[in-house]
Amino acid sequence: MxxxxxxxxxxxxxxxxxxxxxxxxxxxxxxxxxxxxxxxxxxxxxxxxxxxxxxxxxxxxxxxxxxxxxxxxxxxxxxxxxxxxxxxxxxxxxxxxxxxxxxxxxxxxxxxxxxxxxxxxxxxxxxxxxxxxxxxxxxxxxxxxxxxxxxxxxxxxxxxxxxxxxxxxxxxxxxxxxxxxxxxxxxxxxxxxxxxxxxxxxxxxxxxxxxxxxxxxxxxxxxxxxxxxxxxxxxxxLAFRELGPRTGVWSEPETVDADARELDAAERMVDAAERLYGPYRWGRYDMIVLPPSFPFGGMENPTLTFLTPTIIAGDKSLVGVMAHELAHSWSGNLVTNAVWPDGWLNEGVTSYIENRIMEALYGHKRAAEEEALSWDEMQAGLAEAGMDAPGTALHAPEEGGAGSGITYDKGATFLRTIERTVGRPAFDAYLRGYFDRHAFRPMTSQRFLSDLRANLIRGDTELDRRLQLDRWVFAPGLPDNAAHPDPQAFAAVDAATRAIAAGGPVSAVPYADWNWAERVRFLQNLPRQMDAARLAAMDEAFHLSDSTNSETLFAWLKLALANRYDPAVPAAERFLAGQGRAKFVVPLFRALMGQGEWGQPIARRIYARTRESYHSVTSGAVDRIVNGAAR
Incomplete structure (x- = not known):
């Protein structure tokens, strides 16, 4: 330029x-x-x-x-x-x-x-x-x-x-x-x-x-x-509950105890992150669970992470969001992208670290499943934008890239690819040194690659060639050296999905025994076109419209609305009126508006009721979908 x-x-x-x-x-x-x-x-x-x-x-x-x-x-x-x-x-x-x-x-x-x-x-x-x-x-x-x-x-x-x-x-x-x-x-x-x-x-x-x-x-x-x-x-x-010597949570008095129970792993997460990437340099790590209109899953504001109540599922299943925002204490807050086209330096690096924290606390199986879901999100982002679209490069065009599937998930896959090429001990040592060298400083893609070459590759031209660093960051699509997730991470779930797609009985699916990630994988991989009887059978068997887990409810509603399944509309309206997280709200309104004469009146009716409750981040995006232009 x-x-x-x-x-x-x-x-x-x-x-x-x-x-x-x-x-x-x-x-x-x-x-x-x-x-x-x-x-x-x-x-x-x-x-x-x-x-x-x-x-x-x-x-x-x-x-x-x-x-x-x-x-x-x-x-x-x-x-x-x-x-x-x-x-x-x-x-x-x-x-x-x-x-x-x-x-x-x-x-x-x-x-x-x-x-x-x-x-x-x-x-x-x-x-x-x-x-x-x-x-x-x-x-x-x-x-x-x-x-x-x-x-x-x-x-x-x-x-x-x-x-x-x-x-x-x-x-x-x-x-x-x-x-x-x-x-x-x-x-x-x-x-x-x-x-x-x-x-x-x-x-x-x-x-x-x-x-x-x-x-x-x-x-x-x-x-x-x-x-x-x-x-x-x-x-x-606001009320406060202490979670550990340097961690705690703020919330309204009516919800603070439930929030504290859900987020009680905070101190252990900080300890795990420090063992991986060096000292936590911000003093305290507190959180605040905001009202439902907060537009994001979380925001990594130093010393005080902002969180959506949609992660309070009652079973601690969605605390990966807390791990993600904590990880930003190193990638994003400690070392920050200098320009927004390099946002992957915040979100992609953080998504990688999030997965490492989750593995340290909850084991390989959970981390492998969440890595596989991230891979799916990346593939969906690449497919939606087109493999050759400029926005699928990690260093995005000035007006933004292809979305979170690239910035978060392709970015995390890039780091995972480096880790599996050079070995985890070497890459862990590199990242820890990276945060030390650039603490409280801005960073760009070019300078990150220069730092990699100086402090990890160290003149090994064959390793440099194998890593394809410049292609990952500046070229569209997915390089052929990408580290794939464990193909067995969801083997049993994928078998059940294939059985349902082939017409097998809903009663054979062990849905009640699955965790949230397995349920989301199942719902996301079902055929996109399903008849009302089949949807009704699943809804009745698995209580999908009554789910209290925001991720599984969202996955179900995307499928149901795409098939014009009328019984799911009340659940969609409750969900859209009960929270303002853009990750959920924007795609659901897009799904409704994409269903022509069936969905558009529903979308406009719900939005007339809910728009005032949304933050401008969310309403600005939905305005463009529902009205064709921002108000």
Missing amino acids: RPTAALALALALAASYAMTIPAAARADEVAPILTGADALDNSTFARPQVARVTHVALDLALDFDAKRVSGTATLDIQAAPGAHEIVLDSNGYEVESITDPQGHALAFAFGEDDARRGRPLTVQIGDARRIVIHYHTGADAVSLQWLRPDQTAGGHYPYLFSQGEAILNRSWIPTQDSPGIRQTWEARITAPEPLKVVMSGERLTPEGEPAGAGRRAYRFRMTHPVAPYLIAIAAGN
């Missing part, structure tokens, strides 16, 4: 950058900015080689009536010699004034709006290296979801949570919103009593402190530089 004239100037200044910038105003660590075309982030308006944010200090008030956050953001800045302005990202917040620390006004201007990125905010900083932004968010800040009391488990208090990935935090935090511009941060947040505030950093005032009539203030800090999308907040009627 050809750099712009402004970027060329910035790169020219970069050579003297590290030597001439005044010492940071804080003692917190400052992460470097990567230069080069592979580190050019087109999702941000910032020009970090000219002027970049190193620290963010928030002093904000939460207004649940107006659905607004207001207050100040104080930014510490490093700037190259001769630089007198800084460019920030914005998406909807309104600026009242910007000053230097002494209160002198600084000129600023918003640029033209971009549908994907928002608007640039350019501030004339002069010689100032700290600026204070007085601002407030709009009621429709896309990162924030404000919930009414009736949308919570308790039903008595409102709730707020944020979701920043990938570039949503620029709707409520005025900073440079790029994963390659890592920043330390601190915050003071006030909220009405008796609500508690939690954030993805060290809690300095766990019980809060008085902040005026009927309000309390909560203080937080993060002294490690993190990508801005990892600054997260939640506020509501």
Whole structure:
């Protein structure tokens, strides 16, 4: 990609950058900015080689009536010699004034709006290296979801949570919103009593402190530089349960005990991950189980993983999501993709580590089954996009790749292929060293491959040829050296699936004896076209429409709706109204809309009822499916 004239100037200044910038105003660590075309982030308006944010200090008030956050953001800045302005990202917040620390006004201007990125905010900083932004968010800040009391488990208090990935935090935090511009941060947040505030950093005032009539203030800090999308907040009627010396879970009082029972393996997971990949460097590993509208399975916000309640199955069967988010403490949070086309460096590496944690805690059989399901997801992603589609390369096109089957599952398969080629001990030692060498730093695909060659391959040209590194990362499709899953992982399940497909009796299927992965494999591999009588027999025998496991219910509903099976519609409506996880909601609405005159009226009726309950991440995707365009 050809750099712009402004970027060329910035790169020219970069050579003297590290030597001439005044010492940071804080003692917190400052992460470097990567230069080069592979580190050019087109999702941000910032020009970090000219002027970049190193620290963010928030002093904000939460207004649940107006659905607004207001207050100040104080930014510490490093700037190259001769630089007198800084460019920030914005998406909807309104600026009242910007000053230097002494209160002198600084000129600023918003640029033209971009549908994907928002608007640039350019501030004339002069010689100032700290600026204070007085601002407030709009009621429709896309990162924030404000919930009414009736949308919570308790039903008595409102709730707020944020979701920043990938570039949503620029709707409520005025900073440079790029994963390659890592920043330390601190915050003071006030909220009405008796609500508690939690954030993805060290809690300095766990019980809060008085902040005026009927309000309390909560203080937080993060002294490690993190990508801005990892600054997260939640506020509501919250209770806490300790799970271990450095682990615990937040949730509403009505659900916290059940959540704690489900997630009680957290401390053992941290121990297992440390044995594999080195020390956990974030202090505590707490989690918060959010209301059902949270749009993802989990979000790896440092010190405080955000989780969907759809993983609370009652039997600990879906705790792989917790293992995945914990794994991000190394891949994603510790070493972060510098640009979003390299998102596989977060999600693919993390998916590989997740499987290793699950194997360490639950054994080879469970890990082999989950690896096989991941392989299936990868194959589905490749088939849907087309083997030759550019988006099936791990380094994705600028507007995104072929989806999670590539970013997560092909990425994990790539690392598994390396492991099985060089041997597990050698690859484990390499990954541990990789996290040590690049801790709290950004990373790109090119630099990752260079690190592999320098520290694992070490001049072995035959090994380099066998691994096909560049083909895996930069070429579409699936290289022919891919490590396949254990063909016996689901041997008994696949035999039962073939028997049903051949017309065998439903009563011969030992569904009740299977775990969730085996049930999902069975449902996913059944013929996509089945008559109503056959579906009814399975529904009655296996209680599919009444499943309390979100993964098996989702697999069943995809099959049932694709066959216009009317008795499954009430279960689909309950599921779509009861949670807002995009992984489930988006495909089910797509399935309904794909069924023409039968499914489209159902989809529109359900969506009219449920849209308000979804986070913007979910509703934005469903809008395009149901209405043909985002509202």
